[in-house]
Amino acid sequence: MIYLDYAASTPLDERVFEAMLPYLRPDGFHGNPASTHGPGFKARGAVERARAQVAALIGAEASEIIWTSGATESNNLALKGALEFRGMPRAGRAVHVVTSRTEHKCVLDTCRQLETQGVSVTYLKPDAFGIVSPEQVMAAITPNTCLLSLMWVNNEIGVVQDIERLAPSLRERGILFHVDAAQAAGKLKIDLQSVPIDLLSLSAHKIYGPKGAGALFVRRKPRARLAPQMHGGGHEQGMRSGTLATHQIVGMGAAFEVAKADFDADVAHLSGLRDALWSHLQTLVGVHRNGPDGSTGQRTAPHLLNLSFEGVEGEALRASLPEIAVSSGSACSSATAEPSYVLRALGRDDELANASLRFSFGRHTTRADIDTVAAKVIQQVGWLRELSPLWKS
Amino acid sequence: MPMTFEDQEADPFGYGTRVWTLFNEAPRAGEFPEGEPAVVTGQAGTPAARSVLRVQLKFDGDCVADARFRAYGCPTSIAVGAWLAEWAQGKSVAELATLTMKQLRDALEIPDDRAHCAMLGEDALKAALKVAHHPS
Numbered sequence: 001m002i003y004l005d006y007a008a009s010t011p012l013d014e015r016v017f018e019a020m021l022p023y024l025r026p027d028g029f030h031g032n033p034a035s036t037h038g039p040g041f042k043a044r045g046a047v048e049r050a051r052a053q054v055a056a057l058i059g060a061e062a063s064e065i066i067w068t069s070g071a072t073e074s075n076n077l078a079l080k081g082a083l084e085f086r087g088m089p090r091a092g093r094a095v096h097v098v099t100s101r102t103e104h105k106c107v108l109d110t111c112r113q114l115e116t117q118g119v120s121v122t123y124l125k126p127d128a129f130g131i132v133s134p135e136q137v138m139a140a141i142t143p144n145t146c147l148l149s150l151m152w153v154n155n156e157i158g159v160v161q162d163i164e165r166l167a168p169s170l171r172e173r174g175i176l177f178h179v180d181a182a183q184a185a186g187k188l189k190i191d192l193q194s195v196p197i198d199l200l201s202l203s204a205h206k207i208y209g210p211k212g213a214g215a216l217f218v219r220r221k222p223r224a225r226l227a228p229q230m231h232g233g234g235h236e237q238g239m240r241s242g243t244l245a246t247h248q249i250v251g252m253g254a255a256f257e258v259a260k261a262d263f264d265a266d267v268a269h270l271s272g273l274r275d276a277l278w279s280h281l282q283t284l285v286g287v288h289r290n291g292p293d294g295s296t297g298q299r300t301a302p303h304l305l306n307l308s309f310e311g312v313e314g315e316a317l318r319a320s321l322p323e324i325a326v327s328s329g330s331a332c333s334s335a336t337a338e339p340s341y342v343l344r345a346l347g348r349d350d351e352l353a354n355a356s357l358r359f360s361f362g363r364h365t366t367r368a369d370i371d372t373v374a375a376k377v378i379q380q381v382g383w384l385r386e387l388s389p390l391w392k393s
Numbered sequence: 394m395p396m397t398f399e400d401q402e403a404d405p406f407g408y409g410t411r412v413w414t415l416f417n418e419a420p421r422a423g424e425f426p427e428g429e430p431a432v433v434t435g436q437a438g439t440p441a442a443r444s445v446l447r448v449q450l451k452f453d454g455d456c457v458a459d460a461r462f463r464a465y466g467c468p469t470s471i472a473v474g475a476w477l478a479e480w481a482q483g484k485s486v487a488e489l490a491t492l493t494m495k496q497l498r499d500a501l502e503i504p505d506d507r508a509h510c511a512m513l514g515e516d517a518l519k520a521a522l523k524v525a526h527h528p529s
Contacts, residue, residue, distance in 0.1 A: 311465075312465075313443050313444075313465055313466050313467060314443075315467040315468065316416075316471060318406075319408070319416065319467075319468045322406070351440070354443060386422075387419065387422055387463055387464060387465070387471065388463060388465035389445055389446075389447040389464070389465060390440055390445055390465050
């Protein structure tokens, strides 16, 4: 099996695994980080070290990192918490949020939930490459806009939004800016000292850390305040209660430290693999790259390649590649389910949105993997086209 | 019920082993050469529904001497085409006309949420038989 689904989840890095072990062993560091005794202090020390490691990758202060269970929770806390702290929505007061149609489901569903509370939400339509321009965002701003939520790297197509250019304009207008960076951390340089983002969501398992761990960056100056969505012992500066999962947090910290140390090598490796696979697969006719192709000056993430194949049905395409673990845009278990909403938002028709594959690469992917996958995809697309009564070569 | 590791080896996406084997092997996939005598063609489905099945039956007298299929669609609909082309061998028009969707579903163990694939098979065969009854 060749695993090309690193954008869905990554395996633990060996160094991360080793760092976590002492906190998992029965005879290891089991103390509650909130306890005021030896074992508690040890655990607390590990948690604070990890906080600094996470902060270091994104140019933040350790005190600006709030632990969560993952990016979904971070996104929920950022959006709901920010509005609730500001007393919104409140009867008689119009509240407006701006986001895009191609955000992760956890942002879109949170926005839908906020709509049921009376918040009005604008879902911006990206261009054919998936880009939401800063001009488009600023044009959507109204006097009631209090928050913008935009992902840095799209998880399906890898398009990189121009967050750096957008952030200062929002700061100038006093609009809170939340960025989902689950796919961006370790793949793009992030420096929150120079980019005035207020809230930024992170995940551990997209970057060779453990599942079930995440963080929310909450800026201190100017302070981006949040109302907690999880009430309890007042952990995490009162923003997120619950006993900290020491081993997971240590793993997340180690993963971010490794990502910082290996950043240049990782990016060079990943973009090399992406370009090699694209170069191989362009020998097929009727292949479309979803998202920027790099030729137009737009930025794209190094670890991801999303392609649509004409003349094949998406579910059959995925099933014809059982030895490759890859994500598919097809609706797999129901005759009525819709193909990828992200690709539809880019203007792809249902057929091409359905017949898409997302290849995503990682540290363990090799050139030989890419050569094998390319040959297999070319063979199977050819076979399915030959099988189709509609295909005219 | 979740699949066991053994199930995943034999049928990694949980289509059922009959569908999985026919999808992978696709016996009798293809078309008869244009102008081949005594061949009738039936087609069902639409590209918009991402499901099109074409069945060709070559008759020797009243019986099917050989059959072919082509399909655009999910693995189950491809398996339905392969099963039909195999099943039709040696059958008379009267026998072919007895095929029901239920028979197809039973033979391939097609679940409820894939019933439309079996219907596609029945429709494609009916379309072919219509031509067999009224050859142009």
